[in-house]
Amino acid sequence: MSETDIRIDIRNLVVDYGDVRAVDDVSLSVGRGELVTLLGPSGCGKTTTLRSVAGLEDPTGGSIALNGTLVYSAPERRNTPAEKRGVSMVFQSYAIWPHMTVFDNVAYGLRVRRMSANDIRSNVMRVLDLVQMRNFADRPASRLSGGQQQRVAVARAIAFSPEVLLFDEPLSNLDAKLRVSMRVELRELQKGLGITALYVTHDQEEALAISDRVIVMNAGRIEQIGTPEDIYRHPRTLFVADFVGNANVIQGQARGAPVGGEVNFVTVGGPVLRAAAGHAQAKGDAAALQAAYVDIFAPGRTDVPNATPGTIHRCMFHGDFIQYVVDWPCGQLLVRRPPTNRFAEGSAVTVSFAPEHCVVL
Amino acid sequence: MNTAVERRGPDRRLGRFLVVPGILATIGLLVIYPVFFLVTESLNVGVSGTFPPEDIGFGNYQDMVSDTQVLWNTAFVAVLATVMAIGFGLLLAWILTRTAIPGRRRLERLMELPYYMTPLVGALAWGVIAAPKTGLANQLGRLLGANGNFLNIYSAWGIAWVMALFEGTVAFVMISAAMKSMDPSMEESARVLGAGKFRVALTVTLPMILPGIVSATIFVFAEMLSAFAAAFVLGIPSRFIVITTVIWQSTSAYPPEYGRAAAMGLCLFVVLAVAIGLARLVLRKGSYATITGKAFRPRPMRLGARAWPMVTVCWAYLTLAVFLPMAALLMTSFQKFATVIVGDMRFTLDNYASVFRQGAVASALTNSFVLGLGVATVGSLLVGVLTWVIFRARVPARSLVEYVVMFPQAVPRLVFGLGLLWAWLWIGQVLPFTLYGTLWILGLAYLTVLLPLGVRTLAGVVLQIDKSLEECARVCGASWSHQMRTVTLPLMRPGIAAAWLLIFISSVRELGASLFLMGPHSKVIGPAIVDAWLTASSELSAAMALVQTGVVFVAVIFLLRVTRRYSGEPA
Numbered sequence: 013m014s015e016t017d018i019r020i021d022i023r024n025l026v027v028d029y030g031d032v033r034a035v036d037d038v039s040l041s042v043g044r045g046e047l048v049t050l051l052g053p054s055g056c057g058k059t060t061t062l063r064s065v066a067g068l069e070d071p072t073g074g075s076i077a078l079n080g081t082l083v084y085s086a087p088e089r090r091n092t093p094a095e096k097r098g099v100s101m102v103f104q105s106y107a108i109w110p111h112m113t114v115f116d117n118v119a120y121g122l123r124v125r126r127m128s129a130n131d132i133r134s135n136v137m138r139v140l141d142l143v144q145m146r147n148f149a150d151r152p153a154s155r156l157s158g159g160q161q162q163r164v165a166v167a168r169a170i171a172f173s174p175e176v177l178l179f180d181e182p183l184s185n186l187d188a189k190l191r192v193s194m195r196v197e198l199r200e201l202q203k204g205l206g207i208t209a210l211y212v213t214h215d216q217e218e219a220l221a222i223s224d225r226v227i228v229m230n231a232g233r234i235e236q237i238g239t240p241e242d243i244y245r246h247p248r249t250l251f252v253a254d255f256v257g258n259a260n261v262i263q264g265q266a267r268g269a270p271v272g273g274e275v276n277f278v279t280v281g282g283p284v285l286r287a288a289a290g291h292a293q294a295k296g297d298a299a300a301l302q303a304a305y306v307d308i309f310a311p312g313r314t315d316v317p318n319a320t321p322g323t324i325h326r327c328m329f330h331g332d333f334i335q336y337v338v339d340w341p342c343g344q345l346l347v348r349r350p351p352t353n354r355f356a357e358g359s360a361v362t363v364s365f366a367p368e369h370c371v372v373l
Numbered sequence: 374m375n376t377a378v379e380r381r382g383p384d385r386r387l388g389r390f391l392v393v394p395g396i397l398a399t400i401g402l403l404v405i406y407p408v409f410f411l412v413t414e415s416l417n418v419g420v421s422g423t424f425p426p427e428d429i430g431f432g433n434y435q436d437m438v439s440d441t442q443v444l445w446n447t448a449f450v451a452v453l454a455t456v457m458a459i460g461f462g463l464l465l466a467w468i469l470t471r472t473a474i475p476g477r478r479r480l481e482r483l484m485e486l487p488y489y490m491t492p493l494v495g496a497l498a499w500g501v502i503a504a505p506k507t508g509l510a511n512q513l514g515r516l517l518g519a520n521g522n523f524l525n526i527y528s529a530w531g532i533a534w535v536m537a538l539f540e541g542t543v544a545f546v547m548i549s550a551a552m553k554s555m556d557p558s559m560e561e562s563a564r565v566l567g568a569g570k571f572r573v574a575l576t577v578t579l580p581m582i583l584p585g586i587v588s589a590t591i592f593v594f595a596e597m598l599s600a601f602a603a604a605f606v607l608g609i610p611s612r613f614i615v616i617t618t619v620i621w622q623s624t625s626a627y628p629p630e631y632g633r634a635a636a637m638g639l640c641l642f643v644v645l646a647v648a649i650g651l652a653r654l655v656l657r658k659g660s661y662a663t664i665t666g667k668a669f670r671p672r673p674m675r676l677g678a679r680a681w682p683m684v685t686v687c688w689a690y691l692t693l694a695v696f697l698p699m700a701a702l703l704m705t706s707f708q709k710f711a712t713v714i715v716g717d718m719r720f721t722l723d724n725y726a727s728v729f730r731q732g733a734v735a736s737a738l739t740n741s742f743v744l745g746l747g748v749a750t751v752g753s754l755l756v757g758v759l760t761w762v763i764f765r766a767r768v769p770a771r772s773l774v775e776y777v778v779m780f781p782q783a784v785p786r787l788v789f790g791l792g793l794l795w796a797w798l799w800i801g802q803v804l805p806f807t808l809y810g811t812l813w814i815l816g817l818a819y820l821t822v823l824l825p826l827g828v829r830t831l832a833g834v835v836l837q838i839d840k841s842l843e844e845c846a847r848v849c850g851a852s853w854s855h856q857m858r859t860v861t862l863p864l865m866r867p868g869i870a871a872a873w874l875l876i877f878i879s880s881v882r883e884l885g886a887s888l889f890l891m892g893p894h895s896k897v898i899g900p901a902i903v904d905a906w907l908t909a910s911s912e913l914s915a916a917m918a919l920v921q922t923g924v925v926f927v928a929v930i931f932l933l934r935v936t937r938r939y940s941g942e943p944a
Contacts, residue, residue, distance in 0.1 A: 066844075066848050067848075068844050068847070068848070094844070094848050095847050095848070095850045095852055096850075097848075099848065101845065101848040103841040103844070103845055104841070105841050107839060107842045107844070109846075109864075111864060120846065120851070120859070168845075172849070172850070178848075
């Protein structure tokens, strides 16, 4: 993306809470109309980073620019207050004001901006339409279900047409079913309105599904930035491999120079696998293999890549898929297969996977 | 990630840094300055009441320690009353949180009544009921042929009994809070693992609620040590003297022994402060139950027919603490001479006529009412600001503000009044106007001693306001003042209303601090009732006490109505 298209630009951000460094030298940028997710376990600094963009934290160092304007800068001793940044935010708790109606909640940002009553009315109704809450406009906000509060929170956040929208785990308080459908709606809304969004979540599935790019954070630092598929298929660190998807981590050592992007990987358990060489700084002492990329065949198959003998140790039916625990020379291997692909516990099998899916870390 | 980080306060940096010193200076002047005078006076062994003292020494403290009778009396009454109060509290808390008795919810609400009645009114009422010879119960006993003095409330036991009845509610609230904060699944899992009911109670329930009970016991004991009303009303007639009554006597004696009073007051203050600290410590260190801060309602035991003894216990407590005293006062207040012998009854409205017409009494009532309105209004607003600063603002040294604001709760009212008296007497010499002997000084004193009550009431409300509600307003573009106006204050309103009510009630019935601070032209109702009791008649003081209680009840009902309509909740 070109320089002018960058909407959020964070450089070397550091946030300290007393002696604890919550955010440690984080740099990232979000382009116009892009949805970028900060993904990580609790305490990894993702929410602190987001709140720093909103102006709700006092960072220690670095800089933050929104739409090309510096809103925080440690060297310039600048920290524009939240209300002057023009960003909007959806809070984890929704932060719906219980003493107002739905309409008043959504109109808040417009009233602060001193719009005319007519404009306020039409804008509020427009966004309530977008989130399908038009009929609830006059309802006291204290009488809404979780899902409805969620929608009102989103409507309120987009009502004053902010250029940048921040999401702080917006779906984490909904039940599983609603979470999945709201995920689709949020993505539709964001794409449709062309909003630039920074989105925080600890749910890797949500992050993969909703984002243009995912930023995996750990202990205040960025581990990896990439498209969802890139993050899933080519984890660069042990942490990313462990946190995203359901990867098996295989101990061993990469041998020789990569040929056509592949190397030999000598496992601790014995077998020599063909594996993707990984990135240039890879240490080479482990490889990551997503459970969904492993195939299981009847015993004795040799015409498939990385064919290795194994035994089905445990078989768990999940509905959408079956999860197998397979005993193989390198310990236990987690495998996810479609529910049509059945093997009994105890049966001998051959496991197989393409070299490109087994990534040296 | 969700580390508690306070939200941003006013953005003007200078303002931010001036807020705390400003508050500290103001509250410090109100709180610390009187205590400073207490300390100096307690060391004054020269001419009583001169400042600065000409002669300094520890004589006053030595006098206090050598007066073993008073110390013994105080300790005896306090221990006795504490044991009884905790007994009441424990029993009631267990019944009302752990058993399924009919009318439990109503009973739980009714348990607030003794709190609204106050120990002073309770002591008067029990004086009317069980004074030797003239007490209604003793009259009744004589009528039935028993010894006419079979009840004597003018004794250590009587004083302890009245104090325990009224402090029992406090113990009840504290202990039931501990019981409610225990997750019932803790007990259930022990049951599932095979432990019987008794074993569960002994190995799981008791250890979990023990810190709550211990902390309540310490707290109640400290309250008993510094209690004044019951010991005063019931102790003076029989010359049973405790430390608080000595403080009062030595200041009203001639020549006044201010130093002695100050030394005793300070010791009380130290004991109270240590006890409150200890109670908090026990609760914090020792409790596993309160960690989550959630309130649970354990599944209550079904008792069947055995529920009726429990119900009886609850109603018996309420009868002894509220209904019987009220009835006795009511009956007394309408008679010329209080009696239960129907033939001798002479009904009259004179007592009430005196309350409203007799200059001194009527003006005391008016003064108290005006003070209550004023102090409640100023106080609730002040408390609103203070609570927000303590729990929300991002300013340096917030916890110091909390300590200073909460400080007065460790100072017995009587002692605080004493300190304030000298402090303002002395400052009055340099001020161009007089404060002493006016309602202003009473107002200032009330405000100071009632701040902790207000802050405690509001703290819960403020802490419950999700920080993101305020943050969201800022992100939506609202300035700090706009956010305060549109979000924070509206959300705090029910809490501020509750604080207003509590401060109003406490002002109207204030006794300890008022005793020293009221002047001939600024009488208030609490001390006036005591005056009437000691110098006029029990009939008149009964009428006064009832009028005072009536004002409090009307205020409670009125405010409940208003807040209910306001919040639109069908509470």
